[in-house]
Amino acid sequence: MKTSISVIGAGYVGLVIAACLAKLGNEVTLIDIDELKVNSIRNGVSPIYEEGLDELLRKVNMQVTTDYEKTLTSKIIMLCLGTPSDEGGINLNDIAEASTTLAGILKRRQDYCVITIKSTIAPGTTEGLIIPALEKSGKKAGKDFGVCMCPEFLREGKAIHDFMNPARIIVGEHDRTSGDIFCQLYEHFKASIMRTSLKTAEMIKLASNAFLATKISYINEIGNMCKQLGIDAYDVAKGLGSDDRIGNKFLNAGVGFGGSCLPKDLRMLIAKAKEINYQPRMLEEVLRLNDEQALRMLNLLRKHVQLKGAIIGLLGLAFKSGTDDVRDSRAIGIVEALLREGATVKAYDPLATKNFSRIFPQIEYVTVEQVLNSDAILILTECEEFNELDYKGKLVIDGRRIAKAREAGIYEGICW
Numbered sequence: 001m002k003t004s005i006s007v008i009g010a011g012y013v014g015l016v017i018a019a020c021l022a023k024l025g026n027e028v029t030l031i032d033i034d035e036l037k038v039n040s041i042r043n044g045v046s047p048i049y050e051e052g053l054d055e056l057l058r059k060v061n062m063q064v065t066t067d068y069e070k071t072l073t074s075k076i077i078m079l080c081l082g083t084p085s086d087e088g089g090i091n092l093n094d095i096a097e098a099s100t101t102l103a104g105i106l107k108r109r110q111d112y113c114v115i116t117i118k119s120t121i122a123p124g125t126t127e128g129l130i131i132p133a134l135e136k137s138g139k140k141a142g143k144d145f146g147v148c149m150c151p152e153f154l155r156e157g158k159a160i161h162d163f164m165n166p167a168r169i170i171v172g173e174h175d176r177t178s179g180d181i182f183c184q185l186y187e188h189f190k191a192s193i194m195r196t197s198l199k200t201a202e203m204i205k206l207a208s209n210a211f212l213a214t215k216i217s218y219i220n221e222i223g224n225m226c227k228q229l230g231i232d233a234y235d236v237a238k239g240l241g242s243d244d245r246i247g248n249k250f251l252n253a254g255v256g257f258g259g260s261c262l263p264k265d266l267r268m269l270i271a272k273a274k275e276i277n278y279q280p281r282m283l284e285e286v287l288r289l290n291d292e293q294a295l296r297m298l299n300l301l302r303k304h305v306q307l308k309g310a311i312i313g314l315l316g317l318a319f320k321s322g323t324d325d326v327r328d329s330r331a332i333g334i335v336e337a338l339l340r341e342g343a344t345v346k347a348y349d350p351l352a353t354k355n356f357s358r359i360f361p362q363i364e365y366v367t368v369e370q371v372l373n374s375d376a377i378l379i380l381t382e383c384e385e386f387n388e389l390d391y392k393g394k395l396v397i398d399g400r401r402i403a404k405a406r407e408a409g410i411y412e413g414i415c416w
């Protein structure tokens with residue numbers, strides 16, 4: 001069914017969802033409080049890098065604005081606000097603020113609409129925070145407006161493909177009518193829809209990402225042992241992954257996981273566990289192993305060079321290849337440690353230099369060839385172009401299994 005939709009939050013998720021829903025023929029309004037972002041999108045220029053997004057933005061017709069009033073006529077309103085988390089807990093300020101603004105709109109609406117949360121939030125957040133904020137309008141959830149929680153599983157770098165071809169659709173519903181109306185939006189997608197409660201949907205998203213993170217820390221732990229035992233962790237992963245109860249995905253041992261989802265969602269789940277007085281021992285260890293994994297690159301490096309005064313070249317600054325997103329990137333902790341120990345850092349990334357330079361304006365951003373002229377090279381993302389370089393005679397510490405890098409004069413793989 002084609003309908004009128006407002007998407008609130010024009011970040012990595014909201015912008016892609018809005019553009020895709022517009023492409024599918026819906027009448028879409030995209031709302032963000034960041035005027036620069038709004039103006040850029042209006043001019044057909046994506047403020048983030050995402051494969052195929054600039055092209056899609058040029059093709060689709062949607063309204064982009066800072067004005068929440070435009071939600072007054074939308075049948076479905078999707079919340080795609082950031083929900084960052086750190087050791088201090090989960091920051092729900094943007095979700096709370098957007099819900100309060102929407103309550104002001106709901107107060108003046110006479111007709112029914114469904115408000116759907118796409119942001120990743122801990123179990124109980126829709127019922128405990130969002131619905132109470134919306135009901136400050138004087139309107140009642142389940143009677144005057146509907147509420148759903150539909151977690152988003154897209155991957156940055158493949159976001160358009162993933163949104164258009166979801167593996168599964170999870171719809172948490174406050175009540176049957178909310179779910180019936182929201183599910184119509186997805187009825188032509190091939191994937192099956194699982195309808196459930198709001199907090200089950202919230203938990204499915206966190207449990208999914210915590211599982212993926214666990215798989216990575218698991219193979220890294222095996223890989224760390226393999227390195228010491230003279231075993232190639234990738235051979236082990238191949239043998240392991242051919243058991244279909246285990247599966248061969250997310251078994252690439254390396255420098256660990258980063259990005260705006262896995263570390264954050266794990267922290268969110270850990271914080272939720274503690275809130276209910278449950279000690280999430282395994283989840284905490286997954287995170288700790290991941291933090292230590294990045295620093296193992298430095299231990300390998302120290303075996304070969306004195307860091308003080310050395311020029312260290314980094315290949316890859318984003319949290320993975322194919323994105324400009326540097327949130328929780330493995331490179332952040334590595335650069336901090338290198339600078340602390342008196343090294344000079346030269347870095348290259350095909351997409352993420354601008355975002356990384358906001359965190360570290362003091363390091364040098366250079367061409368890929370200039371990185372090769374460093375005293376040692378650390379490979380931190382699995383970018384294809386890193387497989388085309390000439391590493392002969394260089395000292396390379398590889399965190400991502402770049403085949404060509406094995407030709408280096410001195411080569412150390414992190415888990416092989």
Ligand SMILES: NC(=O)c1ccc[n+]([C@@H]2O[C@H](COP(=O)([O-])OP(=O)(O)OC[C@H]3O[C@@H](n4cnc5c(N)ncnc54)[C@H](O)[C@@H]3O)[C@@H](O)[C@H]2O)c1
Nearest residue numbers: 009010011012013032033034081082083094098119120152
């Ligand atoms: N990035 C991913 O790959 C991904 C994948 C699945 C789920 N998620 C989840 O989706 C949510 C959004 O993630 P993201 O990466 O798109 O975040 P983001 O930080 O890129 O985007 C959030 C946007 O919301 C805007 N915003 C902030 N306050 C606002 C307000 N009051 N009203 C309107 N707009 C406001 C910001 O300006 C920003 O553009 C998070 O909960 C995240 O965990 C992200």
